[in-house]
Structure formats: structure tokens, C-alpha cells
Amino acid sequence: MNFIKKIIPMKDFTLKSLMTFEKTPLNILMFILTIGLLGAFGWGVIEYLIHSHHAYNVTREHPWGLLIAMYIFFVVSSTGLCIVGSLGDVFGFKDYMAMSKRAILGSIVTILAGFAVIAFEIGHPVRMLIYNVLSPGLTSAIWWMGTLYGIYLTFMIIEFIFLMRNDMKNARIFGLTGLLVGLAAHSNLGGVFGFLNARTISNGVFYPTYFILTAFITGIYLTYLMYGFRYKMNFPEEIKKGLIGLAKIQTLLLAILMFFETWKMMTGIYGGMPGRADVVEHILHSGGFVYGEVLCGMLIPFVVMLTTKWKSINLYVYASFIGMIGIFFMRYDLVHDTQVKPLQMMKLTEYQLPPKWIEYFPSAAEFAIGFGAIGIFFMLYYFGQKMFDLDGGDH
């Protein structure tokens, strides 16, 4: 232990202190929630190990499902927290300095939760690790995404170690490199969808850029939630300053996102391209998009922040919670909408009937593993808080 402490400074803790916490109603609720989610994850994994992919509702026509969406959800969160964490320690914005440690820890634990999900989505995760190195598919966006995320995680851990040692010079070097690699990895994840020549709705430049934008937005939502929980809504001054700044940035980012989305939908519908126009119309009529993405993910937080003129931090914590629900729908819909249109082979008659949409609803095991991984995030974050001094970063 002393050896580890020499590398990365830690608080003094015992097994007992790790396991005890103040018994406030919120803490108890979080405890029960975490245990429940971890239990669900375990059950889902057992289901998967027994029934393999039959435990999931994915099909040949819809090979990617909720678990891919949740993987994206976690890695987007990670990239977002990395961006927020970099504002202070990489770019030197004073107001955000105090947030770097917590945000970078968050980025590490969210990506670990993401890896936990993807390990049970891919049929042969060990093969993937081996042949990723032995026989790299350089034309594949998935290869670049996976490889760059691996490097990114390493840099994030090194940056975190330097942050804990208050070695800001090195933290900055690794933070910047990690951020650049993370952004490359993340836009490649967008590329996984953007390269899909077969799926007109996703093909193109939109997703690689949209992923970066929504990552930043997700990072800010999560920062609010982490600090809301940390300080039970009684924020110290130096954190308040940072949070107000983030709310301003968030409003701008949400405005840009709404602008992007509007044009995506407009060009989609009025561009009239088969496979895009019809799918966009379908998306606009789906509840997940209207209530989830638009209302929860964008409009409610945007209106709340704009109308309260960036002063009601406590309110923004709740708005961020609603925002995160919207972010989930953004991830889920992006995976589902990509595959929703059947791959028709050819047009034989001039006026075809509208296509039947491919249906997919996640199975219990998919829900258990996908949402259960949130429990992994809670657990790792909790231990992180207990083991490291994440406050007092105002160097």
C-alpha cells in the first residue's frame, strides 16, 4: 500500500472506513440503488453466459441494441468529463481548476463502466483484444475507436496521478495528449456510424462532429450532478464560480446542438433522399426523439438556464438530471434509427408501399447489463471519492 501511495497520494482509509458512510436519506437511497443496479448487472451477465446472444433481443436486421447504446452513453460521458476536466488543468481557466480532479476521476470510471458493458456485447471480447494488436483492421473505425480509447484511458490515469501529486506541469502534458486522443477516439466512434454506406440516415459527417458536441454537453450535465451530490446543494464559492461558467457554456452548446439538429432534420426531409427522408420523418414522430432527446435533452435545460440567467445553480442540478435522461435517448435513438429502415434490395415498382420499420425492444438481460453498469459507475466513483482527495484543487 505504501508503495502505491508513493506513486499516487491517497487519503488514509481502512476497509471499514471505505464501507461506512453518513446515513442521510440520499446516501441510503444511493446505496440501495447501487446495490440493486450491481445485482441487476450480475444477473444479466449470468443470463448472457448461459444463453449467449439469445439473452438479447438483437436480430440479424438489428444487430446492435441497447448495450451498444449504453457503451456509447458511457464513453460519451467520459469524453465529456475529460473536456470539462481539461478546462482547468490543461487550458488554465482558473474558475475550473477546482473541478479537474473530480472530472478526470469521473472520466476514468465512466469509461470503465462502458468497457464493462461492451465486454458482454461483443461475442468474443478476448479475441478482440488479441487481434486488435495482431491483425489490426486499419480501415475500420471500430479499430481506431477501440485502440484510441485504450490509449486515452492510459493517459487519463497518468494525468490523474499527476493531478493527485499536484504536479500540474506533467498533468497538463498528459491531460492535453489524453484530451486529443480522446477526441480522436470519440469522433471515430461517430465515424463507426458515419462510414455506414449501407445506412443512408447515418452516413456522413454529422455523427463524428455531433459526438464531440454532445460529449461536452454530457460532461457538463454530469459535473453538475457530481457536485450537486458532493456538496448537497451548498456549494463553496470557488465551485459556484465554475458551475456558473459551465451553465453559460452549456446554454451556448445546447443552442448549437439545436441548430445542428434542426438542419439535420430539414435537409433530411426536404433533401428527399430515400433512406434518409423517410427515416427522418419516422424519427420526428417517435416519442423517444420528441420527449426524450428534444424536451429532456435540450429544451428543458436550455430554457431553465436561459430564463434564470445562470444564477440558480441548484435548479441546474435537477435540469442536468433531466438532461441526462435526454442524453440516454440520444444514444439509444442513434443506434436504433441507424438500423430502423429495412435494407430493401431494389425498387421494382414505381410506387412502393412505405417500408415496414424494423422493430427492436431490449430484453430484460440487456436492460440489466446496460443500466446495471450505472451501478458500476456509482461504485467506482464512491470508492474513488473515499480514496482520493478530490477537492482542494485550487493550485
Place this chain on the structure above:
Amino acid sequence: MANYGMAFDYKLCINCHACEVACKEENGIDLGAKNHRLWIQEETKVSGDFWNLDRDKVEFMQMQCQECQDAPCMAACPNGAIYRDNNGIVRLHKDLCDLTRACMSACPYNARYVDEKNHVTDKCIFCADTRLARGETTTACQITCPAKLRYFGNLDDPESEISKVLSSRKHFTLKPEKKTKPKLFYLE
């Protein structure tokens, strides 16, 4: 080596599914497994009764891997598991496949499926491991089709039946706008 391709006189199809059965038998696919390797797609609803089918439009299309010369499945595979063999057939190194199913999402022709027995993705490979490996020059579906609408052979040999039929008849490929350059041709 050969550069195999296939041509379909698709309008002759009577939707008997003999090709599917033959394929299943040849390649050890479970009976009842839908759309594995090859299938017949009904493009519009059949109308009329048995003796008097309203068939002024073509309804049955033979579907399988289009053997793209610029194959999106190959480009999408993170492990480089998909390759082209020296017969020009798109193949899979089974022990490299990690089942990310990136190839399934990337294929514009819905040609790939998960082989539940071997836990890898699979598709039609022109009977390369069975008939071609034994030195035969036909595929199971082609030899079985009662309408004799399938032409299979070496596209690089001007004397092969398929080359001759392609040079004498108009034909088209599926989804040419995807620029995948398929080696399966549909005869007008």
C-alpha cells in the same frame, strides 16, 4: 486462379426454394434458419390464385452476398478477419472474428448473419469449403435450381458460360449507387 461470380435470369424464378434447401444441406445450415446464406425475396405481394397468378410484375429475387469487389464488410471489420481468397471470394478467418457485428451493419445487402454454431458471422461463399474445395465447378443452388436460372463461373475466362451470358445479355447489379461493385449480376 478463378474470379468467381454469379448471374441470375431472375425473372424465371418460380419461388420453389429448392436452392435454399440445397444450400442448407450442402453447408450444414439448420433447417428453418431464415435468410441464411441465400434466400428468395418476394418484392411485392403475390396476387391471384394458384392457376391464375397475377405475375405481370417480377416478385422473386435471388438474394445472397453480392461478392462486392469493394466490400464494406471487409473495411468495417476491426480485426481484419474478412479477406478475399484467390478465387475472388470474400471470406472470413473464423478464429479472428470477435462478433462485433460491424460487418453486418456495414453490408448494404443484409447478406451476413450470425452462425450460432461457430459463434462467428457468415454468408454465402459459393460453396468454397465444400464443392469448390472438392474440385467441382458448380454451387449447390445452381445445380439444384429447376429453372436453371443461376449461372456460376469464372468471370475472367471469356469462354465460361457466365462470361458469355453477360456479354450477350443486358444485366444490372443491386444498389450500384453504393459503389460496392458486386460480382452478382441480374439479367434483364
